[in-house]
Amino acid sequence: MRSKSNLLLILGAFFILGFGALVLFLPKGEGATVKRGEKLYMEQCMNCHGKDGKGLGKLIPGLHHAELLQKERLICAIRYGKSGPLEVDGQVYNGQMPPNFALDDGEIRDIVNYVYAQFAEAPKSLDLPEVQDQLRNCAQANPRLQW
Amino acid sequence: MKMIPFFGLVLLFLWSCGNPSTNAEKELKHLPFMGEPMLIQNDQGGVDTLWPALPAFTLASQTGDSITQLDLAGKIRVADFFFTSCPTICPMMSAQMLRIHERFGSNDQVVLISHSIDPEHDSVSVLADYAEKLGASAPGWFFLTGDMDLIFSLADAYGSFAEKDPNAPGGFAHSGALTLADRQGRIRGVYDGTNPEEVDRLILDMERLLAEAPDYGPEAVPVGLDYAQ
Numbered sequence: 605m606r607s608k609s610n611l612l613l614i615l616g617a618f619f620i621l622g623f624g625a626l627v628l629f630l631p632k633g634e635g636a637t638v639k640r641g642e643k644l645y646m647e648q649c650m651n652c653h654g655k656d657g658k659g660l661g662k663l664i665p666g667l668h669h670a671e672l673l674q675k676e677r678l679i680c681a682i683r684y685g686k687s688g689p690l691e692v693d694g695q696v697y698n699g700q701m702p703p704n705f706a707l708d709d710g711e712i713r714d715i716v717n718y719v720y721a722q723f724a725e726a727p728k729s730l731d732l733p734e735v736q737d738q739l740r741n742c743a744q745a746n747p748r749l750q751w
Numbered sequence: 752m753k754m755i756p757f758f759g760l761v762l763l764f765l766w767s768c769g770n771p772s773t774n775a776e777k778e779l780k781h782l783p784f785m786g787e788p789m790l791i792q793n794d795q796g797g798v799d800t801l802w803p804a805l806p807a808f809t810l811a812s813q814t815g816d817s818i819t820q821l822d823l824a825g826k827i828r829v830a831d832f833f834f835t836s837c838p839t840i841c842p843m844m845s846a847q848m849l850r851i852h853e854r855f856g857s858n859d860q861v862v863l864i865s866h867s868i869d870p871e872h873d874s875v876s877v878l879a880d881y882a883e884k885l886g887a888s889a890p891g892w893f894f895l896t897g898d899m900d901l902i903f904s905l906a907d908a909y910g911s912f913a914e915k916d917p918n919a920p921g922g923f924a925h926s927g928a929l930t931l932a933d934r935q936g937r938i939r940g941v942y943d944g945t946n947p948e949e950v951d952r953l954i955l956d957m958e959r960l961l962a963e964a965p966d967y968g969p970e971a972v973p974v975g976l977d978y979a980q
Contacts, residue, residue: 650843651839651843652838654846660845660849661884661885661886663845663881664842700836702838
């Protein structure tokens with residue numbers, strides 16, 4: 605009997621320690637959105653912009669350019685894509701970025717926060733209402749959804 | 752005492768594993784030949800082993816020049832199949848091809864060939880613009896356009912794959928393979944052009960091919976030609 609209760613005690617201790625570790629190390633707040641954004645970036649953006657965000661020659665712009673990281677441009681481009689000439693730091697890019705209508709508002713926030721954390725000179729984090737405000741503005745500014 | 756036969760077995764097992772691995776290492780000095788060998792009866796009553804090599808072709812490059820298999824003869828080549836308006840894996844493949852170009856660009860024993868699988872859109876001038884913006888230059892890196900059926904059958908011959916598919920993003924389904932062929936046009940390796948680690952291996956394998964004697968291995972016969980004559 606005694607060994608059985610010891611065993612229960614040990615199992616219980618493991619359970620509490622394990623659960624505690626899970627709570628402690630689960631990503632929270634800003635860390636969580638960036639972490640989710642990293643996964644989405646690798647699935648949705650990395651093919652073209654590269655794992656390191658450097659883009660591809662003069663074909664695809666890198667994501668370290670401050671003017672591309674303005675939230676108005678970044679958020680709308682992720683949802684609605686981008687076509688036609690785009691001048692960045694004196695270089696004209698003329699590729700096409702496809703729209704991503706399958707991403708919900710929260711996923712766009714996560715990608716934006718990852719991009720800011722990873723590539724922006726002054727990292728910042730946006731919350732969901734800020735992103736949703738901006739998304740409404742893109743549709744108003746460009747009803748044909750060609751951004 | 753019961754354990755002694757057991758340890759004996761373990762030792763035997765380790766010993767039997769050890770020997771073939773050293774043999775395998777010897778064989779690994781050369782890359783394998785891919786494809787099916789052709790066994791041909793010769794005049795002396797024996798059998799010659801011939802190896803399929805890449806077929807003949809004529810396509811236009813980004814400089815407007817006509818390029819054939821003769822322009823690649825004697826060179827180690829890396830081939831891929833892409834299109835300039837591809838919204839999915841092509842930028843990754845181009846980024847990896849660019850790495851190879853930067854590594855071997857000054858070596859006239861190496862040539863890269865990127866075949867457009869959307870030749871209707873990817874004209875000579877579209878390819879010239881793409882190559883210039885990517886940072887690629889002939890004659891180290893050709894971007895080729897021409898007859899679509901020929902390019903699709905070349906993709907097949909290179910162990911890659913391309914076809915028109917209205918349901919695929921951009922209208923074409925294709926593989927992200929980078930194919931390595933030797934100086935005689937025999938395929939020696941196919942690598943995932945979207946995986947930088949595989950491309951590291953490709954670069955090492957290119958070094959091995961450069962170090963290999965040009966006449967090493969079985970005689971090559973371009974597929975599509977009548978080799979029995």
